[in-house]
Amino acid sequence: MPGLELFGDEERKEVMDVLDSKCLFRYNHEHIRNGHWKAKELEAEVRNFTGAKFAHAVSSGSTAVACAMASAGIGYGDHVIVPPFTYIATIEGVIFGGGVPVFAEIDENLCLSAAGIEAAITPETKAVCLVHMCGAAANMDEIMEVCNKHNLVLIEDAGQALGAFYKGTSVGLFGKTGAYSFDFFKITTAGEGGLYVTNDEACYRLADSYSDHGHDHLGANRGMEQHHILGFNYRLSELHAAIGLAQMRKINTIRDINRKNKSHLKSLLAGTLGLSFRPIPDEDGDSGTFLNFFLPNTEIAQKVMAEFGKMGIGGFNYWYTNMYHFINQWDHLKNLKSAAPLHLHKMDLPQDYNNLNLPKSQEVVGKLISLGISTQWSEKQMNELAANMKTAIANAQL
Ligand SMILES: Cc1ncc(COP(=O)(O)O)c(C=O)c1O
Numbered sequence: 001m002p003g004l005e006l007f008g009d010e011e012r013k014e015v016m017d018v019l020d021s022k023c024l025f026r027y028n029h030e031h032i033r034n035g036h037w038k039a040k041e042l043e044a045e046v047r048n049f050t051g052a053k054f055a056h057a058v059s060s061g062s063t064a065v066a067c068a069m070a071s072a073g074i075g076y077g078d079h080v081i082v083p084p085f086t087y088i089a090t091i092e093g094v095i096f097g098g099g100v101p102v103f104a105e106i107d108e109n110l111c112l113s114a115a116g117i118e119a120a121i122t123p124e125t126k127a128v129c130l131v132h133m134c135g136a137a138a139n140m141d142e143i144m145e146v147c148n149k150h151n152l153v154l155i156e157d158a159g160q161a162l163g164a165f166y167k168g169t170s171v172g173l174f175g176k177t178g179a180y181s182f183d184f185f186k187i188t189t190a191g192e193g194g195l196y197v198t199n200d201e202a203c204y205r206l207a208d209s210y211s212d213h214g215h216d217h218l219g220a221n222r223g224m225e226q227h228h229i230l231g232f233n234y235r236l237s238e239l240h241a242a243i244g245l246a247q248m249r250k251i252n253t254i255r256d257i258n259r260k261n262k263s264h265l266k267s268l269l270a271g272t273l274g275l276s277f278r279p280i281p282d283e284d285g286d287s288g289t290f291l292n293f294f295l296p297n298t299e300i301a302q303k304v305m306a307e308f309g310k311m312g313i314g315g316f317n318y319w320y321t322n323m324y325h326f327i328n329q330w331d332h333l334k335n336l337k338s339a340a341p342l343h344l345h346k347m348d349l350p351q352d353y354n355n356l357n358l359p360k361s362q363e364v365v366g367k368l369i370s371l372g373i374s375t376q377w378s379e380k381q382m383n384e385l386a387a388n389m390k391t392a393i394a395n396a397q398l
Contacts, residue, residue: 061181258288297365
């Protein structure tokens, strides 16, 4: 949780501005604001950092994904290619936008592969929702090629990857629309919050309205203007925006420390028998939030996790069985359990979600362990951690 690790006076100051003015709402009330527009300032910081032409702050990464889907034109019955390794919000974003998720293979880069996308295309495929997993970008040259070749709309769920770039372009800006999360666990946090980005003004206008019941926000006074589409309430409060703003101003510092610590740890672990690292197509663009590494296979990875447990060293994610980020744990999705009937219950689906054939994704996630990088580690702590990891990895392969 790097954002939370560097948290204090700056966040307090921004929040106090809001509390002192008593203006908790991002629209209107100029007379009490004392000039504070935290959501707007947060959007400006995100535009500045990522290079996005347009950014719109919303209540969560999940609602940013919903805005990304709707404003990119994803609707009833559209097939959207998604990865089986992501947070469930990606899939829910497709479903609640009226789309049909179609699962495709990831590869060792932890993101959808171009070959995986190509193999999953159906006549109804409209879009790809690419997820930049665990802090680094997908293989964008290949992904763009396949999307352009098949005329697919690209939407980027960069919920876990704010701070990651590929050949100088921020994740979230390769496709039509993109989304970042500012929840409690991200590189920068607002407590809860999300940012929608795009370079397309028409998409931005739609997302801006969609997140606020269709208000077009063109008049001086929100509430008295036109509602040109149906939308919902995905608004971010000024309190959350204030925290996100203070955090966003620290992102370069956080990223620099992350990258330095990750690089040190990697150099200590290099050459460890049986261990390899996630290939990152553009290492210079890594946000540095995670060290992702592979063991030779699922069995050894599970033994390594058991050794970590025995030695009492924590901070590792084994997504294959433990976490809520892999299809194997998504029984509710596989059985389409929902609060009320869905469009998916009433149509022929292109895949049987209970019997997906994704051997490469199973192999990759089975052998993967992820370690969250801390900005707070001393060199001594990293040296000890690496030594312990080496011992655990060796023990698991005896
Ligand atoms: C890839 C991805 N997309 C979307 C989300 C949803 O973000 P939030 O928790 O802010 O709704 C997350 C959250 O972990 C995520 O990892």
